[in-house]
Amino acid sequence: MSVFAVPIWLPLLLLLPCILLLMKNKIHGRRQNKNLPPSPPYLPIIGNLHQIGNLPHQSLSRLAQRYGPVMLLKFGAKPIVVISSAKAAKEVLKVHDLDCCSRPLSASAGKLTYNYQDIVFAPYGEYWREIRKVCVLELFSAARVQSYRSIREEEVALLVNSISQSSSSATPVNLLEKMLPPTASILCRIALGKSFRGSDLDNEKFQEVLHEAEAMLASFSASEFFPYVGWIVDRFSGRFQRLDKIFHELDNFLQLAIDFHLNPDKTKEEHEDLVDVLLRIEREQAKSGGAPFTRDNIKAILFDIFLGGSNTAAVTTVWAMAELARNPRVMKKAQDEVRNLVGNKGKVAESDTPHLPYLKMVMKETLRLHPPAAMLLPRETMAPFKISGYDICPKSLLQVNNWAIAxxxxxWKNPEEFNPERFDDSSIDYKGQNFELLPFGSGRRGCPGMHMGTTTVELALANLLYCFNWKLPSGMKEEDINMEESTGPGLTQKRTPLKLVPVKLF
Known part of the structure; x- marks a missing residue:
């Protein structure tokens, strides 16, 4: 080779700075032509990820106080638009709902669902619309939720009995530990027809695997924020291997549940459980020749139901009890209401809860201060539009900071104060029409299981207030109750366990 010969890669290396400069100028030109939301300064490669702490909703709330309620960040290479005001949230979730109701379908999400598209990850389209219709009309309608009333009442009675046994020793009980088994059992019985304790479908084992899946969903995925190279990090960190293991186990469990329902010797129940409903829809679709509805669709819907509802009711009830324990006046007022209504019946029936307006105000205030999901699930924009005068580009992720808005x-007057009376004579509700209170989201991506979840919490909370007086552990004062948050898998939980001493009355 001649000493004057030039290696083929050298011109490419020399051209690289020119290419980068052209790309930078092109991006700068785009920014000049668009009125983009304000942004905090970001670092090369990682963007603003270094500014996000262990509680992302709090970190983003602090940034929004400085940069505004519509704020543009970069997580790696991904543009993130963070919404932190009710006015901007209304523009996103109502005015431009159709423009940004898709979901990002990442590589890891595809692995999570084993090629069956589920509601959480499905981009907006015909498939998603059909599945949403099934959930709203068949699975979570008011009539369907009401049909499971006896299940909720039975499991709440078991909860009261369990706490009663602890009350005899006058020792503090960990309320989350008490709440998790009955709420998990309610979900299993509603979805699958029974709890399956002690069988191949042991629901405690299933809950462990489900919690691992939730943790993986809530954890950082390099593939999502660093295209083309992030998969290398996820592969060598063991993330993909963990996903494979966890979701194979979930898939096996759901298949066993379906096989149980296909057994011709299965006892026919008075009401259909959710698997019965989905199998019926599968048969009807096959006969009508409509859009195919497969076993993978059934598994995907069940996965979403368990993912969204496994711990939500328990965590919300614990937050409510923590706030009541810190506010004896509110606790007494709520107890007086339920005891005056129920009298000496010995328990609160589900038919009693619509007649407890103050309890419902306590629920609203709990969901305001402690929404189960501090950040609504991300949306992906499908078309350009404006929010508060700012240009929002397609393929951006939109994050509504529900915690900050509330x-x-x-x-909200004195927003950090727990004050249920703020809802007295107020039309504000959590059903998605009031954008200052969005614990379950709004629009096309609002939570379809909202009614089922709140019904469980109201019944459990009413019985805890009716059956017991609650004391703080010896030497503890109301102000000693730690209300710091921690981000559990997908939920904003109480950082330290809530331990109270129950005193049985009924």
Whole structure:
């Protein structure tokens, strides 16, 4: 080779800075032509990820106080638009709902669902619309939720009995530990027809695997924020291997549940459980020749139901009891209401809860201060539009900071104070029409299981208030109750366990 010969890669290396400069100028030109939301300064490669702490909703709330309620960040290479005001949330979830109701379908999400598209990850389209219709009309309608009333009442009675046994020793009980088994059992019985304790479908084992799946979903995925190279990090960190293991186990469990329902010797129940409903829809679709509805569709819907509802009711009830324990006046007022209504019946029936307006105000205030999901699930924009005058580009991720909106002093007087009376004579509700209170989201991506979850919490909370007086552990004062948050898998949980001493009355 001649000493004057030039290696083929050298011109490419020399051209690289020019290419990067052209790309930078092109991006700069785009920014000049668009009125993009304000952004905090970001670092090369990682963007703003270094500014996000262990509690992302709190970190983003602090940034929004400085940069505004519509804020543009970069997580790696991904643009993230963070919404932190009710006005901007209304534009996103109502005015432009159709423009941003898709979901990002990442590589890891595809692995999570084993090629069956589920509601959480499905991009907006015909498939998603059909599945949403099934959930709203068949699975979570008011009539369907009401048909499971006896299940909820039975499991709440078991909860009261369990706490009663602890009350005889006058020792503090860990309320989350008490709440998790009955709420998990309610979900299993509603979805699968029974709890399956002690069988191949042992629900405690299933809950362990489900919690691992939730943790993986809530954890950082390099593939999502660093295209083309992030998969290398996920592969060598063992993330993909963990996903494979966890979701094979989930898939096996759901297949066993379906096989159980296909057994011709299975006892016919008075009401269909959710698997019965989905198998019926599968048969009807096959006969009508409509859009195919497969076993993978059934598994995907069941996965979403368990993912969204496994711990939500328990965590919300614990937050409510923690706030009541810190506010004896509110505790007494709520107890007086339920005891005056129920009298000496010995328990609160589900038919009693619609007649407990103050309890419902306690629920609203709990969901305001402690929404189960502090950040609504991300949306992906499908078309360009404007929010508060700012240009929002397609393929951006939109994150609504529900936690920040519910504590915004522009909408709430003394927002950090637990005050259920703020809802007295107020039309504000959590059903998605009031954008200052969005614990279950709104629009096309609102939570379809909202009614089922809140019904469980109201019944459990009413019985805890009716059957017991609650004391703090010896030497403890109301102000000693630690209300710091921790981000559990997908949920904003109480950082330290809530331990109270129950005193049985009924």
């Amino acid at each position: 504590r915004d002093p522009e909408y």
